[in-house]
Amino acid sequence: MKIIADENMPYVDALFGGLGEIEFVNGRNLSAEQVNDADVLLVRSVTKVNAALIEKAHKLKFVGSATIGTDHVDVEYLAQRGIPFTNAPGCNATAVGEFAFIAMLELAQRFAQPLSGKVVGIVGAGNTGTAAAKCLEAFGLKVLLCDPVKAEQGDSRDFVSLDTLIAQADIISLHVPITKQGKHKTWYLFDEARLNQLKPNTWLLNCCRGEVIDNRALIQFKQRRDDVKLVLDVWEGEPNPMPELVALAEFATPHIAGYSLEGKARGTFMLYQTLCNVLGVNADKTLVSLLPPFQFSRVHLQEMPSQSQLLSLSRLVYDLRDDDVKFRGCFATAAGFDQMRKKHTYRREFSAITLQNASLQAPDNLNLLHRLGFNSQVN
Numbered sequence: 001m002k003i004i005a006d007e008n009m010p011y012v013d014a015l016f017g018g019l020g021e022i023e024f025v026n027g028r029n030l031s032a033e034q035v036n037d038a039d040v041l042l043v044r045s046v047t048k049v050n051a052a053l054i055e056k057a058h059k060l061k062f063v064g065s066a067t068i069g070t071d072h073v074d075v076e077y078l079a080q081r082g083i084p085f086t087n088a089p090g091c092n093a094t095a096v097g098e099f100a101f102i103a104m105l106e107l108a109q110r111f112a113q114p115l116s117g118k119v120v121g122i123v124g125a126g127n128t129g130t131a132a133a134k135c136l137e138a139f140g141l142k143v144l145l146c147d148p149v150k151a152e153q154g155d156s157r158d159f160v161s162l163d164t165l166i167a168q169a170d171i172i173s174l175h176v177p178i179t180k181q182g183k184h185k186t187w188y189l190f191d192e193a194r195l196n197q198l199k200p201n202t203w204l205l206n207c208c209r210g211e212v213i214d215n216r217a218l219i220q221f222k223q224r225r226d227d228v229k230l231v232l233d234v235w236e237g238e239p240n241p242m243p244e245l246v247a248l249a250e251f252a253t254p255h256i257a258g259y260s261l262e263g264k265a266r267g268t269f270m271l272y273q274t275l276c277n278v279l280g281v282n283a284d285k286t287l288v289s290l291l292p293p294f295q296f297s298r299v300h301l302q303e304m305p306s307q308s309q310l311l312s313l314s315r316l317v318y319d320l321r322d323d324d325v326k327f328r329g330c331f332a333t334a335a336g337f338d339q340m341r342k343k344h345t346y347r348r349e350f351s352a353i354t355l356q357n358a359s360l361q362a363p364d365n366l367n368l369l370h371r372l373g374f375n376s377q378v379n
């Protein structure tokens with residue numbers, strides 16, 4: 001069995017090695033010729049999986065994308081061909097949620113502001129939006145959720161309209177899929193008119209898809225409104241972000257908000273489980289056996305961390321400043337954008353750290369750190 005896999009997908013050898021012969025490819029430039037004799041195709045978000053790519057892949061019996069987004073896959077075409085497809089919903093939710101929370105801690109530090117007391121609006125209350133909300137609520141912030149789709153589906157959480165969210169939120173974090181049609185379409189959801197509604201001093205974070213914000217309108221808006229601060233992980237026209245916009249962002253990264261080691265491993269593992277199911281073979285590997293030990297796996301806390309101490313703790317798993325600096329040095333070419341993604345030093349999730357100290361015994365303290373995602377051990 002021939003398995004074609006994106007070279008940026010970790011643990012493929014460990015998980016799929018026993019199932020067939022693996023060929024690693026550059027997912028962005030993958031050609032139809034390369035997949036013609038494939039039985040299995042494992043992709044990430046940079047590969048367009050459509051008729052043009054797989055029309056002649058007559059043996060193809062499974063396509064998997066180790067991502068939550070499926071905008072790069074023609075799922076209808078796969079269904080017509082009867083080729084089983086899976087993505088990996090939720091695999092990187094914790095990574096994105098923690099990325100957004102850490103970015104807010106970084107902004108608070110940079111502008112010497114307390115995060116406490118701020119109201120955060122989450123647009124899109126699915127996997128990543130809910131994970132971000134979990135961290136923010138654990139930290140004690142008021143969170144407003146806007147998700148008309150979930151509201152219509154009867155989700156029991158409280159939702160507000162986008163207008164209310166923009167009017168009330170000090171920080172807005174975007175977590176929607178990119179959709180071009182329908183009454184809840186998200187393409188340019190934040191257009192010029194919507195951007196002009198932002199309250200003074202709003203922080204706007206985009207960790208979902210670049211085209212959810214009209215990037216040209218954002219440049220013009222930001223040139224007039226320096227009070228608004230931007231954290232941008234995704235860009236219109238990737239892998240070629242608009243240089244003027246990069247310059248206007250406080251933190252800029254190349255679509256790596258979901259790149260925790262745990263998140264990437266989970267994504268590959270979910271594809272492995274589904275393929276085993278499709279093939280009718282036993283999935284005998286475990287996710288936990290894949291992850292290496294973390295160098296800061298145990299941290300002793302003398303006291304409950306303050307906001308800036310929490311940021312220092314967070315920087316043990318992920319220092320956003322490093323990625324921001326690297327990105328500004330390499331984003332100017334498509335190759336630079338992709339190379340940084342390819343060579344990204346995986347960060348860990350909060351759960352890789354076990355916090356130890358008797359002073360954390362107070363249930364509220366333990367609860368807060370636990371709900372943020374850290375492990376805790378009372379000694």
Ligand SMILES: NC(=O)c1ccc[n+]([C@@H]2O[C@H](COP(=O)([O-])OP(=O)(O)OC[C@H]3O[C@@H](n4cnc5c(N)ncnc54)[C@H](O)[C@@H]3O)[C@@H](O)[C@H]2O)c1
Nearest residue numbers: 068069124125126127128147149176177184207208257258
């Ligand atoms: N930067 C990254 O590394 C990264 C990582 C993971 C996901 N993503 C992107 O983020 C998106 C969201 O990921 P997720 O795991 O949370 O997906 P999800 O499907 O679990 O959640 C998306 C939510 O958005 C809601 N939604 C749809 N249209 C909306 C609208 N107009 N207004 C408000 N809410 C709306 C949906 O109802 C859903 O609840 C993905 O589709 C992907 O494009 C990016």
Ligand SMILES: O=C(O)[C@H](O)[C@H](O)COP(=O)(O)O
Nearest residue numbers: 044045046067068069092258
């Ligand atoms: O949709 C997703 O899951 C994310 O955008 C994903 O993390 C993007 O990463 P890529 O697949 O391009 O490596």
